[in-house]
Amino acid sequence: MKKTFNLVDEKRAPERVADKIKFEVKKYIKRERKKELPEDADFWDFDCRIGTSQETAKEVHEKEINKNIDLMVSDKAESFYLEILAKQARRTRRTK
Template sequence: MRKTFSLAIEGKNRDRLLDAAKHDIRKYLKRERRRDLPAGVDFWDFDCRFGLTQETAERVHLGSLIDSVNAAAAAGADSFYVEILAAHGVRKPREPGSAPDADSVHFGEDD
């Protein structure tokens, strides 16, 4: 998905255009995640870019994409560019003998 979303269309409410843009982004991600995985692939990963224009778009993490959209809208931007490309994700196995950090694991009350 490579798209420039406009937030300044005459006769349309800016907040509704913002909500529609976020809905389109989430709908695209949901549709891509439903696709069948190729052999040897564990999950769908996404390469995302965000900017006010296509030329100024910078790489962002998928988890912060909606936050970037909200920040651009709060700053008064009239449009923004979003690029989301699906990529193959493969989980890396843990090394033998490595365990989760003992400080982060809690099984009960401290005595």
Template sequence: MRKTFQLHVEGKNRDRVLDAVKHEIRKYIKRERRRDLPEGADFWDFDCQFGRTKEDAAVAHLSALTGLINGVAAEGGAQFYVEILAKPAKRTPRAPGEPQGADEDGMDDDGEEV
């Protein structure tokens, strides 16, 4: 998905437009995750970019997209650009002795330091 979303639509409530945009993005991600995985892949990973325009889009994590969208809406931005590309990926096994809930940044799933 490569798309520029407009937040100001004539005759529509801005909050409803924002909700519809988030729904469309979530629906796209769910659809991509349902696709069959190629041989040797464990899950679908996503390469994401976000910016006010296509030219100033920067790499963003999938889980940060909603917060970035809310930030643009809170600042009163008229539009934003989102690029989400699915790619097959393989999970890497955890090292022996590594805590089960820890991520690469040393934080567990609840955001607490391990």
């Protein structure tokens, strides 16, 4: 998913628009996780970037997407860019 979301809507408050965007993101991630994994992979990992534009987007963890959307609303941004790319991954052992 590579998309620019608008936070400005005549009929809705920016907070409600943000809630709608968060739901769309959650639904997208859930749909991607349901896809069948190749044999050499353990789980679906996501490369995520968010920012006011595509050029200024910074990498974030998928669990930080909602926090960053809230930051965009609190900064009164009119729109923002969000990129979520699914990739197959393999779990590694932790070293103590």
